[in-house]
Amino acid sequence: MQFGAAVVDNCKILVNNPWFVVGAGLALVLLALVLLALVLLALVALGPTLAPYDPHDISFQPLSPPSARHWLGVNDGGMDILSELLFGLRNTAVFGLAAGALGLVLGVAIGLASAWFGGWIDQFLMRSADILLAIPAIMILVLAAAYFRPAPLTLALVLALLAWPTTAKAVRSQALVHKYSLHVQAARRMGASGFYILSRHLMPELFPLYLIGFAAKTRMAMFMEASLAFLGLFDPARKSLGLTISYALQYYYLDVWWNWLLPPIASLTLLIMASTFLAVSLEQVFDPRLKEAF
Numbered sequence: 001m002q003f004g005a006a007v008v009d010n011c012k013i014l015v016n017n018p019w020f021v022v023g024a025g026l027a028l029v030l031l032a033l034v035l036l037a038l039v040l041l042a043l044v045a046l047g048p049t050l051a052p053y054d055p056h057d058i059s060f061q062p063l064s065p066p067s068a069r070h071w072l073g074v075n076d077g078g079m080d081i082l083s084e085l086l087f088g089l090r091n092t093a094v095f096g097l098a099a100g101a102l103g104l105v106l107g108v109a110i111g112l113a114s115a116w117f118g119g120w121i122d123q124f125l126m127r128s129a130d131i132l133l134a135i136p137a138i139m140i141l142v143l144a145a146a147y148f149r150p151a152p153l154t155l156a157l158v159l160a161l162l163a164w165p166t167t168a169k170a171v172r173s174q175a176l177v178h179k180y181s182l183h184v185q186a187a188r189r190m191g192a193s194g195f196y197i198l199s200r201h202l203m204p205e206l207f208p209l210y211l212i213g214f215a216a217k218t219r220m221a222m223f224m225e226a227s228l229a230f231l232g233l234f235d236p237a238r239k240s241l242g243l244t245i246s247y248a249l250q251y252y253y254l255d256v257w258w259n260w261l262l263p264p265i266a267s268l269t270l271l272i273m274a275s276t277f278l279a280v281s282l283e284q285v286f287d288p289r290l291k292e293a294f
Contacts, residue, residue, distance in 0.1 A: 009064065048090055051083035053238050066259050073259045081260055087100070087239040089267050095156050095225040096275070100218030102160030104210060107167025112198055114168065115175035126172070129165035137162040141224060145233035152225070159221055168212040174209060175202050178189060215279030219272040225266055241268045 052071075053060075056077060064074040072081035077090060114125040143157055144150060178184060186202050228234060229242030235241070241264040248261035 048087055050142055051080075051086045053083045055079060055087045056082040056237065057083075063254070063256070072263060073256070075260060076219060076251065077247075081244075081263070084239050084244055085241075085263055085267065088241045088244050088264065089271065090134060092222050092225050092229075092241045092268065093271060096218045096222035096271075098153055099156040099159045099163070099221035099224075100152070100214050100275075102157060103163040103217040103221075104167060104214045105159060106164035107213060108203070108206075108210060110164060111168035111171025112175055112202060115172045115179055116202075122172075122293050129168055132162055132165045135162065138224065138227070141228060142231070142233065145228055150233075152238065155225075155228070156221065159224060160217075163217050163220065167209075167217070170209055170213065171206055174206050178202055178205055182196040193196055195232070211279045215275045218275045222268065222272055222275075241271075 052069075060070065060074045060078045060080060062074060062076050062078045064070060066073045070080050070082065072085065075081050075084065110125055110129075114122045140162060141155060141159060145155060150158075176222065179202070184197055187197050187201060226240065226242030228244070229238075229240035230246045232243075234240060234243065234284055244264040245261065245268075248256060248264070251260070
């Protein structure tokens, strides 16, 4: 009984503490956002299997309003909007994840090599990074998409080749700090090879940087993909959130904004937020310093 009364008293103290209330509220909001991100990523993975119709099926009545058969209605081409949205969500996410992963691998590899070897290799790689940072990636992508019409994954590779410098510079700066730490110096004196030290010591210790770098590049790539699709620089038969937004805007004067225009905008926004919140939450799990802070 005394233990139960003590627990109740402590709970009352915590409830009346404004710092606890604010902190608990923020924690619940973050948890809800992370759960929403997981749900959205599940929709990305399962979207095509959940689509009620073929997104290229044009056998429906154009501009039909939402109904039991077509939850979001039918677009001007006679295609089910929900099916188009789910396939577009998948394509936009795949483009972003591919560009983010490739950019992260390049950035980590170049950053570690620059920090480890130093000298003229470091100078060459970092000056190359400075040059790429000065080049607007969107202009290169627009020109490449307009003149060469490459496949989406090829454009994702081009974007990754332009997006690695930020990650490389961050990884290099932290790798230089760990390079002269005691355990790395001890490993070098015991005869450990450079590859062993990089793979067993430096790379694992920089893992939290990878999450933030991956999230930043992924959300940038998703927005780039939607922008290029909005401008009509992808194959018109390829479904994309940006393409859906572009077609819906052509009928702004009709009452279709809530069932045709709003869903792709909301999906793109939530998709970008999902990658960010998942990266932040995972960083708190893997970085012991953030565990202590939170």
